[in-house]
Amino acid sequence: MSVFDAIADPVRRQILGMLAGGPRRVVDIQRELGPVHPISRPAVSRHLRVLGDAGLVRVTESGRERHYRLDTEPLDEVSGFVAKVAGRHGDLARRGPVGPHMLDALDTEVYRTRRERRTARADHEENTA
Template sequence: MTDPIPQPDAAFAALADPTRRALIDRLRAGPLPVGRLAADLPISRPAVSQHLRVLSDAGLLEVEPQGTRRLYRLAPDRLRELRAWLDGLWGDAMDSFAARAREIAQESPK
């Protein structure tokens, strides 16, 4: 049976870069054009555009053309998918922890 939640490899690879995480953090407050996103970053505006492209290709951003500029925003559906995947991972880890704790409790002398 196929997992209904897409594997997050591309998203995590995109998020591995600190500049891309900084861009994601800036977009948490709402959509922004590349000029606002690039403000105060220690890289050029074209480099910011390349990072935005990687994030968009990973499905983490939505791009909305507005005249001569583009607005970038977080892609809520993809972020929900990532959250569900992480929640599943966390749930599995906690279940394993609980099972091991029960084993240890049963092995301990009373």
């Protein structure tokens, strides 16, 4: 599995954020996810397996316990991609968050598209009746 596929899931991204703070056991991850994403231990293990397949998580066994830790090296691919895209689009990295004027324009476009679809649907229903 690619790094991009692995980090596409919000639960896996949250797990990576936890592991950035240090190694964790499955039970620790499940407990920390609980308030935001109630999840079973087997589900946590499946997410960790996906992250491990992408090279983002390493496992250390200590007696009967398995400790999972973050390996950031595969994230270099993501960083490189973002830097490349940002570089191709000029000042994209320095623009900051989307401004209200951009959201207003988007809202106007969505409204216009909905109106056009309603009109087209009404015309179609009128022609088929």
